[in-house]
Amino acid sequence: MSKxxxxxxxxxxxxxxxxxxxxxxxxxxxxxSMVLPEQEHLVYNIRLSSVGPGRVTGSDVxxxxxxxxxxxKLHYLKGVYFFTDQAVEGLTIRQMKETMFYWLNDYxxxxxxxxxxxxxxxxxKCNDCGIRFVEGVCDKTIDEWLELGDDSLHNLLVYHRAIGxxxxxxxxxxxxxxxxxxxxxxxxxxxxxILGDAFSASEFINNWGRYMARLKSNGPLTLPKSLDxxxxxxxxxxxxxxxxxxxxxxNPVGDLWIAANNCKMETFSFxxxxxxxxxxxxKILGEDGRKRISPFSSVCAVIWQCIAKVxxxxxxxIVTVCRKYPNYDNNVLSNSQIISAxxxxxxxxxxxxxxxxxxxxxxxxxxxxxxxxxxxxxxxxVTDYIMYGTNLTFVNLEDANLYELELKGxxxxxxxxxxxxxxxxxxxxxxxxxPKGSNTENEGKLVTITLPEDQVLKLKTELQRTGLLPTELE
Amino acid sequence: xxxxxxxxxxSVKLKYxxxxxxxxxxxxxxxMLIPVMAAILIEVLRLGPEEINLLNSLHFxxxxxxxxxxxxxxxxxxxxxxxxxxxxxxxxxxYKPPVTCRVPFATFMEHSRLNLSSNxxxxxxxMRILERSGLGEETCLPPAIHYxxxxxxxxxxxxxxxxxxxxxxxxxxxxxxxxxxxxxxxxVNCSLFSPTPSLSAMVINKxxxxxxxxxxxxxxxxxxxxxxxxxxxRDLLQVHPNSNxxxxxxxxxxxNYYKGxxxxxxxxxxxxxxxxxAILLSNHRSERWRAKYHLVHVVRTHKGADDKAYRCVFEEExxxxxxxxxxxxxxxxxxxxxxxxxxxxIGPLVLPASEQLLFLLTLIGRxxxxxxxxxxxxxxxxxxxxxxxxxxxxxxxxxxQKNLQLSAEHVEASRMTxxxxxxxxxxxxxxxxxxxxxxxxMKRGDRIWQIAFGSGFKCNSAVWKxxxxxxxxxxxxxxxxxxxxxxxxxxxxxx
Numbered sequence: 001m002s003k004x005x006x007x008x009x010x011x012x013x014x015x016x017x018x019x020x021x022x023x024x025x026x027x028x029x030x031x032x033s034m035v036l037p038e039q040e041h042l043v044y045n046i047r048l049s050s051v052g053p054g055r056v057t058g059s060d061v062x063x064x065x066x067x068x069x070x071x072x073k074l075h076y077l078k079g080v081y082f083f084t085d086q087a088v089e090g091l092t093i094r095q096m097k098e099t100m101f102y103w104l105n106d107y108x109x110x111x112x113x114x115x116x117x118x119x120x121x122x123x124x125k126c127n128d129c130g131i132r133f134v135e136g137v138c139d140k141t142i143d144e145w146l147e148l149g150d151d152s153l154h155n156l157l158v159y160h161r162a163i164g165x166x167x168x169x170x171x172x173x174x175x176x177x178x179x180x181x182x183x184x185x186x187x188x189x190x191x192x193x194i195l196g197d198a199f200s201a202s203e204f205i206n207n208w209g210r211y212m213a214r215l216k217s218n219g220p221l222t223l224p225k226s227l228d229x230x231x232x233x234x235x236x237x238x239x240x241x242x243x244x245x246x247x248x249x250x251n252p253v254g255d256l257w258i259a260a261n262n263c264k265m266e267t268f269s270f271x272x273x274x275x276x277x278x279x280x281x282x283k284i285l286g287e288d289g290r291k292r293i294s295p296f297s298s299v300c301a302v303i304w305q306c307i308a309k310v311x312x313x314x315x316x317x318i319v320t321v322c323r324k325y326p327n328y329d330n331n332v333l334s335n336s337q338i339i340s341a342x343x344x345x346x347x348x349x350x351x352x353x354x355x356x357x358x359x360x361x362x363x364x365x366x367x368x369x370x371x372x373x374x375x376x377x378x379x380x381x382v383t384d385y386i387m388y389g390t391n392l393t394f395v396n397l398e399d400a401n402l403y404e405l406e407l408k409g410x411x412x413x414x415x416x417x418x419x420x421x422x423x424x425x426x427x428x429x430x431x432x433x434x435p436k437g438s439n440t441e442n443e444g445k446l447v448t449i450t451l452p453e454d455q456v457l458k459l460k461t462e463l464q465r466t467g468l469l470p471t472e473l474e
Numbered sequence: 475x476x477x478x479x480x481x482x483x484x485s486v487k488l489k490y491x492x493x494x495x496x497x498x499x500x501x502x503x504x505x506m507l508i509p510v511m512a513a514i515l516i517e518v519l520r521l522g523p524e525e526i527n528l529l530n531s532l533h534f535x536x537x538x539x540x541x542x543x544x545x546x547x548x549x550x551x552x553x554x555x556x557x558x559x560x561x562x563x564x565x566x567x568x569y570k571p572p573v574t575c576r577v578p579f580a581t582f583m584e585h586s587r588l589n590l591s592s593n594x595x596x597x598x599x600x601m602r603i604l605e606r607s608g609l610g611e612e613t614c615l616p617p618a619i620h621y622x623x624x625x626x627x628x629x630x631x632x633x634x635x636x637x638x639x640x641x642x643x644x645x646x647x648x649x650x651x652x653x654x655x656x657x658x659x660x661x662v663n664c665s666l667f668s669p670t671p672s673l674s675a676m677v678i679n680k681x682x683x684x685x686x687x688x689x690x691x692x693x694x695x696x697x698x699x700x701x702x703x704x705x706x707x708r709d710l711l712q713v714h715p716n717s718n719x720x721x722x723x724x725x726x727x728x729x730n731y732y733k734g735x736x737x738x739x740x741x742x743x744x745x746x747x748x749x750x751x752a753i754l755l756s757n758h759r760s761e762r763w764r765a766k767y768h769l770v771h772v773v774r775t776h777k778g779a780d781d782k783a784y785r786c787v788f789e790e791e792x793x794x795x796x797x798x799x800x801x802x803x804x805x806x807x808x809x810x811x812x813x814x815x816x817x818x819x820i821g822p823l824v825l826p827a828s829e830q831l832l833f834l835l836t837l838i839g840r841x842x843x844x845x846x847x848x849x850x851x852x853x854x855x856x857x858x859x860x861x862x863x864x865x866x867x868x869x870x871x872x873x874x875q876k877n878l879q880l881s882a883e884h885v886e887a888s889r890m891t892x893x894x895x896x897x898x899x900x901x902x903x904x905x906x907x908x909x910x911x912x913x914x915x916m917k918r919g920d921r922i923w924q925i926a927f928g929s930g931f932k933c934n935s936a937v938w939k940x941x942x943x944x945x946x947x948x949x950x951x952x953x954x955x956x957x958x959x960x961x962x963x964x965x966x967x968x969x
Contacts, residue, residue, distance in 0.1 A: 047625075048588075048621065049621045049622060050581050050584070050585065051574075052576070052578060052581060054576060056578075056610075056612060059968070060968070094617075097574060098574050113580065127579070127580035127969075128578040128580060128581070128611065129578065129581050129584055
């Protein structure tokens, strides 16, 4: 067993050495929605520091990563929260950092660094190294910023570096606080998916809000006793002989954890009001269907069909759908989201939208988590995988509690999440919209789509034709 | 002792012989009195009570009585006038850095790697130093150093000075009930940061001290400056009766974080950490009851006349023009020499007669009979109950433990201070005192020896005597973590 892993390890090393130019060439396409050079000055005075747990975690504390965690290692989540000046009046960077030293006592795992075992399997050494804290200044007001309408600009508010090439000196989490001219701030979080899914990341940052409001305080230090796996481990690893549909192997990336793309990816987003959503539901499903199928399924069905039309001849027959695990334990960081593969054995382009929407309902599709876990464990986590973008991926983050991060009792004015490292097939995120007043029923949804840039314009036209995208575009 | 005898030294018999010898020599005066008193008693008994009529046998004259009285009073007055004033250490306060300043090893290494991106070998070197340094994971650096790259400006250095000094002084005022207006003498020592106006002026400005306060600011005097300040305070308190002196010892790290690649200069980055202490000394008679300690001796030794000693801790520019403090390789040897010099001076002041006699005899023996005799190292454990060795680094503590033949418990305060707070330069001695108090080991009558080394090369010692037993729990920098100590510190920490 060890001999084969040694051989595979050296094979990967050789590959990494012989194809450096290919890796670096494709690595240039990893910046989805790259920021134009003339826009980079919009955020300036960048200062870096570190914050970590105030309490000593202990020497030799280690967090083992599951197969699913390792499968997600090339993906990163980037979240941005905008707070108006009323929410942050009188709040200094020092006060924010101070609370973090108590908050991170609970999340000492995020403050550790990646190491590899002798066989090459990554794990996290909980050495209290900390997360990176970035400060920045912007001369625009928040409203002006949001009016710019360019999603790629949000990258300036989220300081992001991929993990590697020196694994033991690469933080997994970056937090950026940018001050705007109006006195408001944006809080940008770059989160390595290896630590957990978007639900975990959201809960992580929401807890900081609770510490700021003094609603939480530290309990005693609880060290991990054993790998707290949400899914049952397969009894026989060879039981799942077939490779999973929703995750695929990629060329070895070595110690620089960047997912390579063959083309440049671009992200755009649009807002769907509650009214718009209900009229869409009626149009697709008629009167009765609305009860059985969620807005998420309907919207995704429309987008699936539009993309199929754009990619005619190469329409996506298999898509991946990710959503929250129902028994999600919000005290633990984990990659527990349900990853299901959905196959359409009919032509998507011409299909009835209702049929597509039914296919994407909650109870459909094969839960592939065990398969992915088994595939990764087969060679002890040495192979590199990607999940988002292996097929066209739809991620339902409706119940990710994005608007539960509160400062001084105020919710964020706007919250935006995107995924860094999406594969060539693209990804669609379904996020909750900004709250309008106190009634959460009126919030609407935000949809972000990441696709190869040559497909974006055609898709926008298609979406406008179906009525999903408003015709008065920015 | 001639080479043959060491085999005996393990035997129990020799131990009792030693004890007997010590008791005999140390109490020789008392022992001589016993036969004299016995003789008088026997004489008195022999004469019988009737024959003793003291008052009649002494023919007293009024003039004679008066003269004798005046004479006695005169001698007593001269004695009390010429006695140096007792200097009491009323109390002291050490600065406890907040957890937000904490620097775990991993963070220090990562920041080093990012700041010194051009030279990974320097980072390797720093990692090796850190592994063997004896520091723990809770030592603190000032907020400016937490930035990548560190924001080293005059302003951030002043911010650090304010945080440390004002915090320690507030703590001192609270503990002693001292009012700022009652401070007569203020001495601040900080070796590497010396702005204008001085740090002592900063203190005077913040606490609105009197306009006739005698303020001093000592800079450039290294890690032993704390004891130099105590010495200065003592001399001033001899001249000014009924005065309070506040001594503030600190080291401001912000301007001195070395940004270059020279190995001899990177060492200080790894060891120096944030810390400070404020001490209240007084010569008021009334403080006698509540003072914790009183000062017995201060001995200062300076080896600067020797060129090697002078250059062994030297602040200079490296090849790239970056300023750092270069520590030479023969630092330990020079420290050993300085220590020997200091011990030679302090020995006769503190050692009991038995040790001094032995030392004298071996000295004579080496000079006259046989130069090959091993020099006798006096047993300082008989002179002191507690030792506070400046936590300059693990090597310093190891060396002193070996040279003075101290047990692990004697150097525990120093090692644990190095682990919890790092090398806080001149204030480390006060953290160590605080440790001993927090452990409940400080009893009335205990003698404490504080030894500090510093650039120059200096070795300074202070001897204190405990005035009252210090009760636990104490409030101080160890309050929340004393139960975790002592900790076993491994030779090499795995990073």
